Amino acid sequence: MEKKEGKFGFTNYAEIWNGRLAMIGFVTALIVEMNTGHGVLAQFGLM
Template identity: 50%
Template structure:
């Protein structure tokens, strides 16, 4: 088995991203299979059966996504500013 350790887009290892994608597909398939077997949706399987619970999960995921996006761009901007050469007119 050939392991690629090359750095890809956004400095993420291609090997790690490949396995992350594979595990996500397995998790999605397992969720669908358990939904068919139990007759409950994904949220119902973990005990969230009220409509308000789904809204709370959606709000949490939205907040988490916004927070990670802001954090990513803050770190990226900080690295960009550190990489710029300082022009000193002495």
């Protein structure tokens, strides 16, 4: 019997997508900071 892995919770599938989205967010934050001269927290008015 084959074991099917779900797509929610701490599975390899979910962790791979979490890592990919985190990398995209980090690069986006760097690009925004380079273009505006303000960090992400300053953009949101937290600093």
